[in-house]
Amino acid sequence: MSLFHRTQKQSTDTMDNGAKLITVAHPKSPISEQFRTIRTNINFMAIDKPIKTLALTSANVSEGKSTVTDNVAVVWAQTGQRVLLIDSDLRRPTLHATFSKSNQRGLTTILTSGNNSVDLREIIQSSGVENLDILTSGPIPPNPAELLNSQRMRTLLDTVKSIYDMVIVDVPPMLEVTDTQILSRHLDAVVLVVKQEQTQKLAVKRTVELLKLAHANLLGYVMNDVNADGDAAYGYGYGYGYGYGYRENTE
Template identity: 50%
Template sequence: MARKKQSFKKQLEQRARKLVVSANPRSVVSEQFRTLRSNITFSAVDKELKTILVTSALPGDGKSTVSANLATLFAQDGKRVLFIDADMRKPTVQYTFSLTNAAGLSSVLTQQRLAGEVIRESEISPNLHILTSGPIPPNPAELLGSRSMTLLMNEMAQQYDLIVFDAPSVLSVTDAQILANKVDGTLLVVNTGVTEKDNVDKAKELLGNAKARILGAVMNNFKLDNDHYYYQYYGTEE
């Protein structure tokens, strides 16, 4: 019983670290996420951003943490937000929000379930709704590039103010490039001091080839002099 309690406590701690804007809203990291939200909002002066893709060059750069906190912040700001786990290879959103993943995006795209049946309201905010990845399919890239995906995005855009996608890393599979071509803007997460510049350049090149609108780069684990870690945003020039 003691081990179970310790395991549950560890899960809660891990969840809190991932959703820092909810667990510790006054922290330095949360403040930087709010700055990121503001910068994204300012970048949408000429064109409304209804769909945002968050990806990275390589796995482990922190794109899932960034996308989850960003979606949560926009919801806290009053927007009706749908957060979609489009990483149908190594999904994590169900863990971050303590949800089951028996059905989700893959179920909708293969027409086994309706979107309204599997989208769930987050306990964190009534404005935040979650669509987990669903069972891992054999053909994630094909599903993301399908007509069903386009129809789903169009349908959800009518119901939500903002849709945030957590996508696989760019250099691992083609999924992010496929989605980047469909969304209004893309954020590239870079793990400072870990991700090599050549990989970042290659990821940016691939997104450019997909005709993605790159909003900017998020520097994850950027270290300040006072030993606080936070997320720094660098916008791109049009």
């Protein structure tokens, strides 16, 4: 029996059609500015220890994790920094659909290769957004957790950190599978995406507990799908919060 009961049906829209890149379609919109605020806040929290690998996760599916991740990657690239966006959600990948790219080869191609070395230039693709490259998931494997916990995955992260200014990873929801808990300990920071009026407080609490057990550096949370003045035309909004709980007012 599931510990956290969800009353809403899991949506497959992002898997089928990709995430909405508001930061590309409407870069000067209030929502795009919110994503830039998220980027700025993360940078402020990296003063003592630079953050070069960042993951955004959620408690459960259909809470906007991939949409937030992809738009944060875009605004980071818009600063002129070289950014790599990796789809490590090896069960419900979306990155290839978002950027209309092939997913025949990707992360799983690298992790399952029998060769001692892999030419990343043959697998990493240009997103079409300046300064932003993408590494899609590749074919869905039967053993995602084992692949993400492999030495080859850690070697890949070390390699791309030396090439790119920022590496942003789209990871699976925390309470669905163990993949993110395994991977988070090898990343510089994690941000939790919380969907207003959907994500349960108990689910947030359990997610934080699991990240602490993994010794992950949890920076805070992004409140997703916020009803805010001026955002109604786009149907959603974003706010950023520090800490591990809900806030009644988003910034």
